[in-house]
Amino acid sequence: MLGPIAQNLVFGIMVGGLYGLAAVGLSLVFGVTKFLNVAHGELLMLGGYAGFWIFTLWGVDPFLSLPLVVVCLVLIGLVLYKLLFARMVKLTEENKIKNTLLVGFGLSLVFQNMALRLWSADDRGITTAYSGQALTLFGVRFPVVRLASLAIAVVTLLLLDLFLHRTYTGKAIRATVQDWEAATLMGIDIHRVYLLSFVVGAAVAGIAGALVSVGYSIEPAMGLEWTLIALIVMVLGGLGSIVGTFVGGLVLGVTQSLTSYWIGGTYREIVALLIFLVVLVFRPQGLFGSKEG
Amino acid sequence: MLTVEEIDAGYKDLQALWGISLAVNEGEIVALVGPNGAGKTTTLRVISGLLKPSAGCVLLRGRSLAKEPAHRIVELGISQVPEGGRIFTGLTVLENLELGAFGSNARKVKDQSLQWVFGIFSRLEERQRQRAGTLSGGERQMLAIGRALMSKPGLLLLDEPSFGLAPLLVEQIFQMITEINRQGVTILLVEQNVRAALELTQRAYVIENGRIVGQGSGEALLSFESVRSAYLGSS
Numbered sequence: 284m285l286g287p288i289a290q291n292l293v294f295g296i297m298v299g300g301l302y303g304l305a306a307v308g309l310s311l312v313f314g315v316t317k318f319l320n321v322a323h324g325e326l327l328m329l330g331g332y333a334g335f336w337i338f339t340l341w342g343v344d345p346f347l348s349l350p351l352v353v354v355c356l357v358l359i360g361l362v363l364y365k366l367l368f369a370r371m372v373k374l375t376e377e378n379k380i381k382n383t384l385l386v387g388f389g390l391s392l393v394f395q396n397m398a399l400r401l402w403s404a405d406d407r408g409i410t411t412a413y414s415g416q417a418l419t420l421f422g423v424r425f426p427v428v429r430l431a432s433l434a435i436a437v438v439t440l441l442l443l444d445l446f447l448h449r450t451y452t453g454k455a456i457r458a459t460v461q462d463w464e465a466a467t468l469m470g471i472d473i474h475r476v477y478l479l480s481f482v483v484g485a486a487v488a489g490i491a492g493a494l495v496s497v498g499y500s501i502e503p504a505m506g507l508e509w510t511l512i513a514l515i516v517m518v519l520g521g522l523g524s525i526v527g528t529f530v531g532g533l534v535l536g537v538t539q540s541l542t543s544y545w546i547g548g549t550y551r552e553i554v555a556l557l558i559f560l561v562v563l564v565f566r567p568q569g570l571f572g573s574k575e576g
Numbered sequence: 577m578l579t580v581e582e583i584d585a586g587y588k589d590l591q592a593l594w595g596i597s598l599a600v601n602e603g604e605i606v607a608l609v610g611p612n613g614a615g616k617t618t619t620l621r622v623i624s625g626l627l628k629p630s631a632g633c634v635l636l637r638g639r640s641l642a643k644e645p646a647h648r649i650v651e652l653g654i655s656q657v658p659e660g661g662r663i664f665t666g667l668t669v670l671e672n673l674e675l676g677a678f679g680s681n682a683r684k685v686k687d688q689s690l691q692w693v694f695g696i697f698s699r700l701e702e703r704q705r706q707r708a709g710t711l712s713g714g715e716r717q718m719l720a721i722g723r724a725l726m727s728k729p730g731l732l733l734l735d736e737p738s739f740g741l742a743p744l745l746v747e748q749i750f751q752m753i754t755e756i757n758r759q760g761v762t763i764l765l766v767e768q769n770v771r772a773a774l775e776l777t778q779r780a781y782v783i784e785n786g787r788i789v790g791q792g793s794g795e796a797l798l799s800f801e802s803v804r805s806a807y808l809g810s811s
């Protein structure tokens with residue numbers, strides 16, 4: 284009885300780390316720019332296929348190819364920002380959200396269809412020589428691939444947190460989140476901060492996607508689900524706290540995994556939305572967020 | 577040093593400034609006083625480049641700022657303490673000050689500037705590790721001013737630095753402003769506290785409904801009948 288629970292707990296934590304990673308990108312972009320990019324999940328999908336492609340075409344190990352995936356997503360992020368999002372910087376907050384929603388939905392359709400043509404609708408995954416291996420501890424299985432993915436997610440988030448707190452640019456980003464006009468009065472070029480945050484958000488989504496393609500599987504329509512997950516976790520964790528967002532991801536991962544076990548996999552999404560609603564009603568600043576960002 | 581020539585500016589369908597002209601000379605403290613909604617903050621926003629005028633121009637040492645984005649204007653030497661201070665409450669006191677020296681030139685001399693600011697506001701040194709959101713009202717205002725000084729400005733724009741502070745603190749802040757000016761920073765001061773401001777400054781402009789309606793030496797304006805009755809009460 285305890286065995287399966289522990290096993291599901293472990294699986295939940297492993298997938299939850301990726302949820303956290305997916306959400307941190309969205310949350311960073313939204314916090315800085317107030318762009319709600321609903322195509323965030325598609326960026327994740329592209330990261331997944333980038334890793335998949337590099338593996339199938341050149342046989343590069345999916346963990347070693349992560350820097351390459353980051354480069355791809357940085358380029359995609361740059362183009363998207365310059366082409367579409369840059370012109371929305373001047374809008375009021377409300378219009379920003381409205382316009383980015385529209386653009387995001389458009390983008391997600393475009394990317395989905397592109398992925399369908401390029402890679403077909405099949406589920407894809409990266410199978411390496413070590414994919415089947417697992418450590419076993421007290422009867423609980425820890426698949427190495429997922430364990431490594433969780434570690435990479437944690438390291439990525441820690442690095443991001445260090446960047447935001449220890450570097451001048453990171454501090455400028457946090458200042459812009461709080462008050463972009465006051466930030467401008469410090470001599471900060473907020474257009475550059477916006478661009479940087481958008482690109483970093485895309486890169487982090489790419490890493491998350493590549494990790495999904497190793498430990499799980501990817502398909503062209505996965506974006507919507509991941510955008511939803513990222514949104515839910517963003518609200519769970521509260522804006523402005525990377526640790527909070529990560530823990531939010533774990534909470535969602537574990538809850539989903541345990542409900543799948545107890546009442547069946549079909550209820551996963553419903554449970555996620557329920558948590559989302561409960562948090563929105565009782566703790567709109569998130570489980571760990573403070574009102575002062 | 578600063579010349580504002582015939583500025584018109586506004587928000588969407590509302591024109592807030594009508595042909596505003598004023599000048600600030602090197603080393604001066606100049607006040608801009610006027611009732612609520614007169615256009616004082618809007619004038620400072622135009623000078624800082626946060627709002628681009630629909631007519632007229634702003635010159636810094638003879639150079640037009642029309643094409644300069646707001647963040648560049650800081651590097652050119654104009655720093656603003658906005659209304660209410662608008663410190664970054666989620667960041668520490670030290671981080672706030674560091675951000676004040678964001679421009680590349682200011683960043684090079686950041687440590688020196690920090691010592692300078694701590695010399696003027698010793699309270700900030702004691703509290704440097706604290707989150708800025710935990711500061712008291714007076715300390716927040718000091719942080720806002722200190723942060724603006726970190727860019728080593730030639731011209732400091734202050735928007736109602738005494739707003740909401742107890743009389744004793746107001747006096748302290750004004751003493752500090754005088755001290756900053758004595759150390760070579762030119763100051764344009766927007767104030768509601770007209771009597772205190774006029775005692776402090778060499779010259780002042782009076783703004784009403786988006787127009788400059790009077791100017792002169794602080795003392796002269798203090799004895800102006802219209803200023804007396806409008807802003808100083810009957811005393």
Ligand SMILES: Nc1ncnc2c1ncn2[C@@H]1O[C@H](COP(=O)(O)OP(=O)(O)OP(=O)(O)O)[C@@H](O)[C@H]1O
Nearest residue numbers: 587590592610611612613614615616617618619768
């Ligand atoms: N963001 C804005 N959008 C629209 N109108 C504005 C905005 N800010 C100011 N105004 C209007 O512009 C005019 C001038 O406002 P401004 O803030 O410059 O006055 P002020 O002299 O600074 O007043 P106060 O002493 O209250 O700070 C007012 O009529 C005000 O209502």
Ligand SMILES: [Mg+2]
Nearest residue numbers: 616617618659
């Ligand atoms: Mg004002």
